Amino acid sequence: MLQKVVRSTVIDAPIERVWAVLRDFNSHDQWHDVVAESRIEGGERSDQVGCVRSFSLKDGNRIREQLLTLDDRQYKSTYCIVEATVPLLRYAATVTLKPVTDGNRTFWHWESTFATPPGRERELRDMVAQSVYEAGFANLRRHLQRGGDLRAPGQAAMPVAIALPTRRVVLNGYGGAERLQVEDAEVPAPGPGEVRIRQRAIGLNFIDVYLRRGQMPTLLAPGGTPGMEAAGSVLDCGEGVHGFLSDERVAYLGPAPGAYTGIRNVPVAWLVRLPPAVDDAVAAALLLKGLTADALLHDVAPLKPGARWLVHAAAGALGQILCPWAARLGAQVIGTVSSEAKARTARAHGCAEVIVAPDYRFAEAVQALGGADVVVDGLGRQAQQENLAALAPCGHWISLGQASGPPAPLEPDALLAKSATFSRPLVFAYAAQPQALARRAARLWAALADGSIQPPTIERFTLENAAQAHARLESRERSGALILIP
Amino acid sequence: MIRLYVSTVLEAGADNVWARIRDFNGLPQWHPGIADSRIENGEPSDRVGCIRHFHTRDGGTIRERLLALSDFDFTQTYEILESPMGVEHYVATLKLTPVTDGNRCFAEWSAEFDCDEGREQELTRTIADGVFQTGFDALKRLYR
Numbered sequence: 220m221l222q223k224v225v226r227s228t229v230i231d232a233p234i235e236r237v238w239a240v241l242r243d244f245n246s247h248d249q250w251h252d253v254v255a256e257s258r259i260e261g262g263e264r265s266d267q268v269g270c271v272r273s274f275s276l277k278d279g280n281r282i283r284e285q286l287l288t289l290d291d292r293q294y295k296s297t298y299c300i301v302e303a304t305v306p307l308l309r310y311a312a313t314v315t316l317k318p319v320t321d322g323n324r325t326f327w328h329w330e331s332t333f334a335t336p337p338g339r340e341r342e343l344r345d346m347v348a349q350s351v352y353e354a355g356f357a358n359l360r361r362h363l364q365r366g367g368d369l370r371a372p373g374q375a376a377m378p379v380a381i382a383l384p385t386r387r388v389v390l391n392g393y394g395g396a397e398r399l400q401v402e403d404a405e406v407p408a409p410g411p412g413e414v415r416i417r418q419r420a421i422g423l424n425f426i427d428v429y430l431r432r433g434q435m436p437t438l439l440a441p442g443g444t445p446g447m448e449a450a451g452s453v454l455d456c457g458e459g460v461h462g463f464l465s466d467e468r469v470a471y472l473g474p475a476p477g478a479y480t481g482i483r484n485v486p487v488a489w490l491v492r493l494p495p496a497v498d499d500a501v502a503a504a505l506l507l508k509g510l511t512a513d514a515l516l517h518d519v520a521p522l523k524p525g526a527r528w529l530v531h532a533a534a535g536a537l538g539q540i541l542c543p544w545a546a547r548l549g550a551q552v553i554g555t556v557s558s559e560a561k562a563r564t565a566r567a568h569g570c571a572e573v574i575v576a577p578d579y580r581f582a583e584a585v586q587a588l589g590g591a592d593v594v595v596d597g598l599g600r601q602a603q604q605e606n607l608a609a610l611a612p613c614g615h616w617i618s619l620g621q622a623s624g625p626p627a628p629l630e631p632d633a634l635l636a637k638s639a640t641f642s643r644p645l646v647f648a649y650a651a652q653p654q655a656l657a658r659r660a661a662r663l664w665a666a667l668a669d670g671s672i673q674p675p676t677i678e679r680f681t682l683e684n685a686a687q688a689h690a691r692l693e694s695r696e697r698s699g700a701l702i703l704i705p
Numbered sequence: 706m707i708r709l710y711v712s713t714v715l716e717a718g719a720d721n722v723w724a725r726i727r728d729f730n731g732l733p734q735w736h737p738g739i740a741d742s743r744i745e746n747g748e749p750s751d752r753v754g755c756i757r758h759f760h761t762r763d764g765g766t767i768r769e770r771l772l773a774l775s776d777f778d779f780t781q782t783y784e785i786l787e788s789p790m791g792v793e794h795y796v797a798t799l800k801l802t803p804v805t806d807g808n809r810c811f812a813e814w815s816a817e818f819d820c821d822e823g824r825e826q827e828l829t830r831t832i833a834d835g836v837f838q839t840g841f842d843a844l845k846r847l848y849r
Contacts, residue, residue: 226805226806317813
């Protein structure tokens with residue numbers, strides 16, 4: 220009776236990458252542990268249908284197999300045994316890959332039929348299923364994780380578990396931008412649950428300035444490295460990390476600073492994969508601000524069509540994302556800016572009304588428009604009374620930043636007259652669960668793709684010029700996003 | 706001819722998921738976009754050739770005919786007879802395949818159809834994201 224073996228799995232890699240290995244009929248000795256040597260007979264190419272490969276297995280057996288089908292459109296390969304020292308008779312096998320579109324992974328199906336000498340059915344079925352197919356799944360997974368498919372044959376594997384040199388920015392004391400200094404550093408191999416990233420773009424945020432000034436001392440002590448987000452590619456993965464491969468493009472944001480560096484180890488839970496359409500600079504410029512906007516619009520103050528949103532620094536990096544996105548979702552967006560030039564930027568980014576208020580006097584103008592249902596406040600201390608005055612009844616005041624100084628203590632009863640709500644969210648809490656992070660990132664890239672938000676204007680600085688970048692971030696002439704290039 | 710393809714991995718065995726989705730009249734029980742469904746002429750919902758008549762939550766009426774049903778390889782194929790979407794020659798297939806390592810299955814939903822020029826992208830998005838992926842997301846929530 221003909222025996223049948225079917226095994227299948229899901230590989231955390233795009234189908235093109237898995238197929239590039241499997242379509243090569245002569246590749247098994249590079250990734251499958253049971254195969255000691257593989258060669259194609261008669262000097263034929265390994266993608267020549269009809270070619271024969273000759274395997275020497277590590278247990279001493281020899282197998283000759285012929286390629287019967289190679290289908291690049293359906294990611295399918297069929298082959299049969301023509302001669303073997305193991306008693307697999309009339310053995311024909313098919314490997315089929317299919318894309319898992321939801322997650323850019325690969326479904327891998329491997330099946331075969333064969334006959335055996337009487338009484339050895341079960342033994343040989345188990346051998347094929349476990350030693351060849353299941354072991355092959357695990358071996359190919361490991362091969363891809365190490366980037367084995369990205370090297371030329373014979374080239375040494377990337378050194379793993381060694382420290383790598385890099386340059387990083389350190390804060391040599393709280394204070395001005397000149398406190399940021401660049402030094403040599405070594406980044407150890409990633410620990411359990413960590414991924415080592417070669418960073419190609421680092422996003423700057425106002426929280427970096429607060430950290431530098433010493434306004435959040437529990438988060439960053441002198442001697443530490445600022446920076447909450449970056450984009451780049453995976454170098455290697457620590458123990459227990461599944462789902463990321465070397466060279467895969469990723470970005471992250473995390474609640475612990477340390478991003479101003481060329482190479483960094485980060486917990487795998489912080490990472491999101493980057494779609495091809497989003498380059499490293501855009502990802503670094505957008506991720507933290509975009510996810511902040513997403514959390515505001517969908518969770519902190521779920522947007523109701525027709526609601527009036529007052530957004531300060533509307534021409535700033537966050538404003539350029541939040542205002543058009545809120546407008547697209549149906550809000551009436553009122554922006555405040557510090558100059559006429561920025562007012563033009565704000566109008567081009569979704570603001571129905573723009574108030575030029577370099578002195579933080581805007582409440583009267585907002586009340587003339589009916590008051591704000593939601594205030595997104597990055598201004599802090601000097602605008603506190605104005606924000607309270609600008610709120611509509613039952614309004615929600617979201618305190619996100621403190622460009623004009625840390626907010627003064629707020630009496631709960633100050634909210635009573637308007638029955639108002641006050642919140643002080645940090646984006647990291649809204650991105651702490653990997654599923655929530657992935658969902659928010661997917662919404663952000665979709666908003667970028669469908670034009671709800673425009674690609675940000677980006678100013679680039681080298682890592683060595685981090686101090687100049689901070690000075691620029693603090694100047695009120697700027698609009699748009701700043702990034703560092705290591 | 707437009708072709709589209711959506712696939713996912715569900716954290717439950719293929720036979721288990723199939724028991725839920727094989728009912729051609731059962732969409733409202735698992736797909737969040739479907740309000741109600743009935744089979745025309747009182748036919749059984751697993752009779753190849755039967756027609757389901759259902760309403761989407763946004764009020765659209767759709768009639769679809771079951772073209773193939775396989776309990777052997779967990780496959781269901783159907784065509785649209787009537788819909789507000791403006792598609793022609795629309796045939797779709799929903800298929801499950803067991804994933805042998807772990808108690809999970811690989812789910813595929815594909816369709817091909819014709820439409821007016823210029824509407825390809827919009828319809829691809831509506832069907833791939835709004836119908837297929839939305840359905841898969843609901844199943845993923847059920848089996849996580």
